[in-house]
Amino acid sequence: MPPPPVPRLRADVSGLPRYVPGRTAPSDLVDKLSSNENPYPPLPSVLAAMREELGRVNRYPDARSSELVADLSAGLAVPPEHLVPGTGSLGVTRDLLRAAAGDGDEVLFAWRSFEAYPLLVWATGATPVQIPLREERHDLEAMADAVTDRTRLILVCNPNNPTGTAVHRGELKRFLDRVPDDVLVVLDEAYREFVDDTDVPDGIALYRDSPNVAVLRTFSKAYGLARLRVGYAVAHPPVAAALRACTVPFGVSGLAQAAARASLKAEPELMERVQILVAERARVTRALRAAGWSVPVSQANFVWLRLGPHTPAFAAACEAAGVMVRPFGDEGVRITIGTPEENDHLLKIAGDWRV
């Protein structure tokens, strides 16, 4: 018997790499420090806004998220037509890539960086060009050198996932001066709210002077709404319009819009939590270094241990002791900053660990 016919698909899709998400925790007893989530549950005011929205789920949401856009516009001092919300900043990244790059084009980014980048780039048909980090940081000189006339978009993850390192204002400005004006530079600032180094630029300040710069932000990390899937781009009108043309209609649910708006209202309270995590990041970094670990300066809600071949063994030891961390092959382990108790747990395991 011949095999049943199979639908014809794009020939290159079956070979695409797949995103490997952090596993869900097997039980509440396990501390999940593997997905850069915010350990704190939604505030009562955010829950109340969502509850109010629940009774309306028979209706489609506002396709343009107009009220959320108005709130963001006021808070960021950015015109509403420069703002494009989407299904998490991941969804916005995908749509921006589709708006800018296709077959035969190149998309540049540092490596290692956010593991979704190569997958999203391949799915557009463009070719990812990965420029190795230098001393755990973006090598912006090498990235500028790698621009060709096929380069359409450059992703700069600042701070970088998974190393936590951030590029500084001067180096980023020099880089932007070298990049041709017709190449879109996307500053992925998923972790912006955790930055405490004043030399790390606010991407929105840079975007104001550069028509080819777009900024990505998310409600998933500092605002603690990862499961709701809402993020946004800030971009000049031609880019924002092209991005809107590539988005899935109604991609941001009404629940997500309501929770994001309530979170903006509750910003002072939420930023207090962020400050606790930033203080914990400093404490965890100090304690790990004191115990002999080499830890790059992190500006995000995680730290990076380049353990090379010891990576799988360390991740397994953590898991056996009840903490999930995120191993990347035989490169290193990324550990999310959790509550003080979770961080103590991790520090105990790291302190006891021997190669």
Ligand code: PMP
């Ligand atoms: N960018 C970076 C650098 C990230 O680390 C993440 C999440 N891991 C995202 C974007 C995606 O976030 P969101 O939940 O907004 O899709």
